[in-house]
Amino acid sequence: xxxxxxxxxxxxxxxxxxALDAVEQAKSGHAGMPMGMAPAAYVLWTEFLxxxxxxxxxxxxxxxxxxxxHGSMLIYSLLHLTGYDLPLEELKxxxxxxxxxxxxxxxxxxxxxxxxxxxLGQGISTAVGMALAEKKLAAEFNREGHRVIDHYTxxxxxxxxxxxxxxxxxxxxxxxxxLGKLIVLYDDNNISIDGSTDLAFTEDVLRRYExxxxxxxxxxxxxxxxxxxxxxxxxxxxxxxSIISVKSIIGYGSPLAGHHKAHSDAMGPEKVAATRETLGWxxxxxxxPQAVYDDYRRALPKGEAAxxxxxxxxxxxxxxxxxxxxxxxxxxxxxxxxxxxxxxxxFTTGEKMxxxxxxxxxxxxxxxxxxxxxxGSADLTPSNNTxxxxxTDFSDANxxxxxxxxxxxxxxxxxxxxxxxLHGGLRPYAGTFFVFSDxxxxxxxxxxxxxxxxxxxxxxxxxxxxxDGPTHQPVEHLMSLRAMPNLxxxxxAEANETAAAWRMALERKDGPVALVLTRQPVPTLExxxxxxxxxxxxxxxxxxxxxxxxxxxxxEVALALEAQSLLAEQGIRVRVVSLPCWEAFEAxxxxxxxxxxxxxxxxxxxxxxxxxxxxxxxxxxIGLDRFGASAPYAVVYKELGFxxxxxxxxxxxxx
Numbered sequence: 001x002x003x004x005x006x007x008x009x010x011x012x013x014x015x016x017x018x019a020l021d022a023v024e025q026a027k028s029g030h031a032g033m034p035m036g037m038a039p040a041a042y043v044l045w046t047e048f049l050x051x052x053x054x055x056x057x058x059x060x061x062x063x064x065x066x067x068x069x070h071g072s073m074l075i076y077s078l079l080h081l082t083g084y085d086l087p088l089e090e091l092k093x094x095x096x097x098x099x100x101x102x103x104x105x106x107x108x109x110x111x112x113x114x115x116x117x118x119x120l121g122q123g124i125s126t127a128v129g130m131a132l133a134e135k136k137l138a139a140e141f142n143r144e145g146h147r148v149i150d151h152y153t154x155x156x157x158x159x160x161x162x163x164x165x166x167x168x169x170x171x172x173x174x175x176x177x178x179l180g181k182l183i184v185l186y187d188d189n190n191i192s193i194d195g196s197t198d199l200a201f202t203e204d205v206l207r208r209y210e211x212x213x214x215x216x217x218x219x220x221x222x223x224x225x226x227x228x229x230x231x232x233x234x235x236x237x238x239x240x241x242s243i244i245s246v247k248s249i250i251g252y253g254s255p256l257a258g259h260h261k262a263h264s265d266a267m268g269p270e271k272v273a274a275t276r277e278t279l280g281w282x283x284x285x286x287x288x289p290q291a292v293y294d295d296y297r298r299a300l301p302k303g304e305a306a307x308x309x310x311x312x313x314x315x316x317x318x319x320x321x322x323x324x325x326x327x328x329x330x331x332x333x334x335x336x337x338x339x340x341x342x343x344x345x346x347f348t349t350g351e352k353m354x355x356x357x358x359x360x361x362x363x364x365x366x367x368x369x370x371x372x373x374x375x376g377s378a379d380l381t382p383s384n385n386t387x388x389x390x391x392t393d394f395s396d397a398n399x400x401x402x403x404x405x406x407x408x409x410x411x412x413x414x415x416x417x418x419x420x421x422l423h424g425g426l427r428p429y430a431g432t433f434f435v436f437s438d439x440x441x442x443x444x445x446x447x448x449x450x451x452x453x454x455x456x457x458x459x460x461x462x463x464x465x466x467x468d469g470p471t472h473q474p475v476e477h478l479m480s481l482r483a484m485p486n487l488x489x490x491x492x493a494e495a496n497e498t499a500a501a502w503r504m505a506l507e508r509k510d511g512p513v514a515l516v517l518t519r520q521p522v523p524t525l526e527x528x529x530x531x532x533x534x535x536x537x538x539x540x541x542x543x544x545x546x547x548x549x550x551x552x553x554x555x556e557v558a559l560a561l562e563a564q565s566l567l568a569e570q571g572i573r574v575r576v577v578s579l580p581c582w583e584a585f586e587a588x589x590x591x592x593x594x595x596x597x598x599x600x601x602x603x604x605x606x607x608x609x610x611x612x613x614x615x616x617x618x619x620x621x622i623g624l625d626r627f628g629a630s631a632p633y634a635v636v637y638k639e640l641g642f643x644x645x646x647x648x649x650x651x652x653x654x655x
Contacts, residue, residue, distance in 0.1 A: 464518060
């Protein structure tokens with residue numbers, strides 16, 4: 001006899017009714033998906049998911065990512081029912097100010113939520129990074145008879161997730177890398193907000209995933225629990241990533257079941273009452289019978305036993321491999337090796353090199369000192385200088401490798417980097433051209449919202465890209481990223497500032513960093529001050545009783561020094577300030593900021609990008625409020641006004 005949802009009616013309907021009641025009370029939300037996918041979620045969370053509600057962060061837990069984050073009441077219901085610290089009162093406050101049940105799941109905000117999943121496609125793509133991290137760490141630390149890293153990453157994804165381009169990029173990468181511990185439950189309900197998915201989405205999704213190199217399971221009935229179990233077991237046994245098509249009915253049990261109007265918004269009292277009758281749910285709003293709690297909270301002893309068994313394995317591992325165990329535990333704790341920054345190189349004054357090149361030299365020194373570093377690039381490795389000679393490529397054949405070839409997939413690369421960071425045990429960075437930060441912006445924003453220390457590395461940072469022309473010359477990008485809360489944008493002026501920038505990036509714990517580096521060579525400056533870089537800005541070159549200040553970032557700092565010399569020849573005393581990181585500078589106290597950029601001194605800013613925003617620090621700005629041009633970079637700089645004469649004239653105009 002086929003076991004169906006009817007055999008677990010009470011427990012499954014508890015998810016449905018909690019979602020419906022919460023959305024009705026908030027008069028806002030998306031109950032349709034939780035109602036349709038409740039049976040699959042019940043099977044996964046009660047029978048397969050390795051987790052401990054008493055210790056949600058234990059390292060060898062399975063990860064669950066609700067990529068269809070609009071259906072957040074699904075995960076909130078599961079967290080509450082299985083015994084996480086998410087009281088029923090918080091479900092009653094769904095989508096309200098300061099509740100732990102916001103409209104979309106948010107990392108660091110709700111216990112048990114592994115990643116923020118708002119924009120569709122980001123969740124499944126971030127999960128690719130989590131599965132990559134598990135595979136890498138398992139290869140690095142597991143030994144014969146000692147499996148200390150052994151867990152799955154499960155995803156619940158919607159049609160919308162799989163329409164978004166980022167998921168296609170990430171899924172293609174996952175198939176190529178054979179991330180077999182990644183299992184996706186696809187809510188294949190054929191409904192989107194506008195109506196039937198046939199309006200815009202008629203491809204055969206599973207054939208597409210077969211082409212990506214995934215294991216696929218087609219057409220599992222959303223109410224057939226045994227079929228769901230069988231599909232998950234098959235997925236666990238396959239060495240490829242897996243996607244299971246679950247043919248659910250959106251808004252199951254309601255008068256809107258199977259209709260696009262079930263996707264979102266409160267149904268209203270009459271339809272809610274009708275749903276109660278259809279489902280045989282004879283309880284008041286938010287009332288959960290004890291039998292349901294008894295069923296779900298089997299997760300507590302199971303989870304505690306799973307964690308205790310892992311801790312026993314870890315103790316045996318400590319005895320057999322004490323050095324490896326100490327390294328793993330340091331990584332799990334997120335602590336950098338003591339004194340790691342002493343590996344940072346120093347650079348000789350006068351030597352000219354692009355900051356992308358000096359960044360590469362920094363990596364050559366710190367990669368051996370920081371075994372948790374895992375690098376990568378979006379098919380621009382020689383240009384980004386992101387791979388050191390002793391790094392090997394991460395692959396299915398070499399899962400211990402420390403360098404990921406992301407291919408031309410910036411959108412997915414950003415999300416995967418976040419997944420690696422969120423997983424723990426590794427510190428990822430990866431590079432592309434700065435102009436392509438446009439493709440990574442959603443992932444950068446998610447990292448900033450979550451407050452996670454992902455390192456995004458960007459080279460070819462300005463109009464000095466030269467011959468490639470305006471399409472490849474970032475103009476507005478510095479300011480647009482500086483506008484993003486909780487993102488540190490660091491644009492070092494030269495080699496020693498670049499080394500300090502790497503230290504800033506790796507020591508930051510509460511948010512991401514964008515390292516922005518030059519293509520063209522710049523001089524290594526005599527008075528570059530790494531400690532000043534750590535403070536976001538500092539006086540690079542001072543004079544007695546300065547009459548004005550020139551403040552610059554990146555390659556334009558050298559230009560500011562040239563203008564200072566020209567003005568000195570004319571008897572004008574000017575201070576030069578390097579300001580590589582506005583955000584770190586703003587974090588300094590007012591006295592320090594005033595000592596660097598006195599309000600009573602006229603100030604000119606110089607930066608090869610949009611001037612919007614420089615009014616915070618400068619009275620006049622030398623910048624670029626237009627797109628660039630195709631020509632050798634020195635010509636582009638001159639023609640667009642980045643000359644020492646123009647900077648000097650701007651200073652004189654303020655005196």
